[in-house]
Amino acid sequence: MSQIPKVVVIGAGWAGLGASYHLVKQGYDVTLLEAGAYPGGLVAGWKTAGGRSIEAGIHGFWYPYSNIFSLVKELGLSPFTPFTRSSQYSPFGLEVESPIFQDLPQLPTPLGTFLYTQFKRLPLIDRLSALPLLYALIDFDNSDAAWRRYDAVTARELFKDFGVSARLYRDSFEPMLLVGLFAPGEQCSAAAALGMLYYFILAHQPNFDVVWCRGTVGEMIFRPWVERIESNGGKVFTQRRVSDLKLDSAGKASGVVCGDEVFDADAVIFAVGVSGMQKIVSNSPSLRSHQQFQNISNLGAVDVLATRLWFDRKITIPHPSNACFGFNQTTGWTFFDLNALHDEYKNETGTVIEADFYHASQFLSLGDQELVPLVQHDLATCIPAFREAKVIDSSVIRLPRAVTHFAPGSYQYMLPVGTSIENVFMSGDWIITRHGSWSQEKAYVTGLEAANQVVSRFGRGAKAQIIPVETDEPHIQAARQLNQTVRSWSKILPDFWLP
Ligand SMILES: Cc1cc2nc3c(=O)[nH]c(=O)nc-3n(C[C@H](O)[C@H](O)[C@H](O)COP(=O)(O)OP(=O)(O)OC[C@H]3O[C@@H](n4cnc5c(N)ncnc54)[C@H](O)[C@@H]3O)c2cc1C
Numbered sequence: 001m002s003q004i005p006k007v008v009v010i011g012a013g014w015a016g017l018g019a020s021y022h023l024v025k026q027g028y029d030v031t032l033l034e035a036g037a038y039p040g041g042l043v044a045g046w047k048t049a050g051g052r053s054i055e056a057g058i059h060g061f062w063y064p065y066s067n068i069f070s071l072v073k074e075l076g077l078s079p080f081t082p083f084t085r086s087s088q089y090s091p092f093g094l095e096v097e098s099p100i101f102q103d104l105p106q107l108p109t110p111l112g113t114f115l116y117t118q119f120k121r122l123p124l125i126d127r128l129s130a131l132p133l134l135y136a137l138i139d140f141d142n143s144d145a146a147w148r149r150y151d152a153v154t155a156r157e158l159f160k161d162f163g164v165s166a167r168l169y170r171d172s173f174e175p176m177l178l179v180g181l182f183a184p185g186e187q188c189s190a191a192a193a194l195g196m197l198y199y200f201i202l203a204h205q206p207n208f209d210v211v212w213c214r215g216t217v218g219e220m221i222f223r224p225w226v227e228r229i230e231s232n233g234g235k236v237f238t239q240r241r242v243s244d245l246k247l248d249s250a251g252k253a254s255g256v257v258c259g260d261e262v263f264d265a266d267a268v269i270f271a272v273g274v275s276g277m278q279k280i281v282s283n284s285p286s287l288r289s290h291q292q293f294q295n296i297s298n299l300g301a302v303d304v305l306a307t308r309l310w311f312d313r314k315i316t317i318p319h320p321s322n323a324c325f326g327f328n329q330t331t332g333w334t335f336f337d338l339n340a341l342h343d344e345y346k347n348e349t350g351t352v353i354e355a356d357f358y359h360a361s362q363f364l365s366l367g368d369q370e371l372v373p374l375v376q377h378d379l380a381t382c383i384p385a386f387r388e389a390k391v392i393d394s395s396v397i398r399l400p401r402a403v404t405h406f407a408p409g410s411y412q413y414m415l416p417v418g419t420s421i422e423n424v425f426m427s428g429d430w431i432i433t434r435h436g437s438w439s440q441e442k443a444y445v446t447g448l449e450a451a452n453q454v455v456s457r458f459g460r461g462a463k464a465q466i467i468p469v470e471t472d473e474p475h476i477q478a479a480r481q482l483n484q485t486v487r488s489w490s491k492i493l494p495d496f497w498l499p
Helices: 014-025 066-074 111-116 124-128 133-139 144-150 155-161 166-180 190-202 217-231 274-283 291-298 368-382 439-458 474-490
Strands: 006-010 029-033 045-047 053-055 060-062 086-090 093-098 210-212 235-237 244-247 253-258 261-264 267-270 300-311 321-328 331-337 351-358 391-405 424-426
Touching (some): 006 014, 014 029, 014 066, 014 217, 014 439, 053 217, 133 144, 133 155, 133 474, 144 190, 155 166, 155 190, 166 321, 166 331, 217 235, 244 274, 274 291, 300 368, 321 368, 351 368, 424 439
Parallel strands (some): 006 029, 029 235, 086 321, 267 424
Antiparallel strands (some): 060 210, 086 093, 253 261, 300 391, 321 331, 331 351
16 A cells, blocks of 8 residues: 555545545545536536526525534635525415524424414414424434334325324425425435434524525535645546446455546545446446445435526515425425525626426426426416516526435435445445434535544544534433333333334
8 A cells, every 4th residue: 555545535526525625634645536527516506608607406504514614614715695584485375484593582492493483374283283293303313223213114104193284294394305305205214304304493493594605606615625625635636437446356445447547546435426326336346246335226316407597677585595385296496586695696687596496307308498487487476576577598407316315215225434345435415324414514524424434444644523413402302311211111022013
């Protein structure tokens, strides 16, 4: 082995950049290989031929994204808006308005969420039907045992079994699943649903508060971050699609194959999404020889559509971020007022809207000229002034099989950070971690976890300090403790029933 360990990181999203940045700071020889033309992964942004900024969907940064907020501070950046309020719309109009929860008197969770969220139509009796579900939230503690208990069940079955009303499910929980997990309840793991809802909404009153980048994340965070990685000696190569891994006679990774090039490696970190990893494994005899990697073929990914529309006039939009439900049976969508969020559009004479559609397979085959009127129609259903406005420019980005599908039964096939190849590590938003975070924060955290395993392996440098999610509130801790005691008693019973 060379004196300075060579680490090859594959994929330049949050996970890959996170791992690379930590390792270059610790003096490793890091090469980051990215298949796309720009770093950033699902969060990459670029300019159209006409010079307009676009990106693969707008990304929010929720209150508990402590590791990302800490990184941005370390990089000396200030890319974010203040915390913003949000709305939810259905075909009947405005349904919900959310306040900025951290500004209101703090109540023990979930009281603040329950009392401060302004439901315009949902009757109290429906909202109260969520109460029994609290038991499942207590019982699901993000442990391996809890994932195995709940992952085989669909989120819809879980809500049904706990007595959630049809209307609360349809008007509140399913929209959250479509936006948070990109799939309808009957296609989501109950474990993923409980983990996601607890992290983003229920663990602490301010958790649902969110900020946005004041431009594309690519320009405001990734560009300076990549420059920092390079100035620390890291090599970042775009348009390098990895196709295979070379193993030595002891079964350890010794190189990464990328077209005609081979990059020597003492350790490898994969930081690609599910469908990217499936393609690599299907091309790679060395990875295919490991059961763990073969099993990745059992995982799924979800289609997403990101559109940006420029309108000829200013339209008043009450809140900058909006989630919508009930427009399509199994598709959720969000729209964002970019005049309010992005510096670039503050003084625009017209309105700039980003509208993103999740679980949007039925839209991907449509042409732009078919999609743009559909988007305008849905926007006009929420805010009638869009009906008269004229679309003067548009961008449509189709993202087939782009985001992780947390399908029922998928947990058993997801990989942990350490793999059966001792110097190959995994990272990304679909990798198993006990941290408790989701989405971008999870991708970044698993990147740091993979970097830490490299540090442990070579004993060079310091481990990244990963900020844990805020501890449970005292009453939740007490309820979880009690629940675990009762569960431990039940261990004396024969292991006869399904978990
Ligand atoms: C429309 C949309 C909206 C979203 N909204 C939010 C949000 O509001 N908040 C939030 O936190 N999250 C959001 N997400 C999810 C978030 O984007 C992901 O959780 C996160 O970006 C995942 O990062 P990652 O590093 O794990 O993977 P990715 O970002 O997928 O990066 C993987 C990288 O690997 C590269 N790659 C793939 N195959 C190869 C190969 N063979 N060789 C080399 N490179 C390869 C890819 O090109 C890609 O750059 C959203 C996603 C979408 C699509």
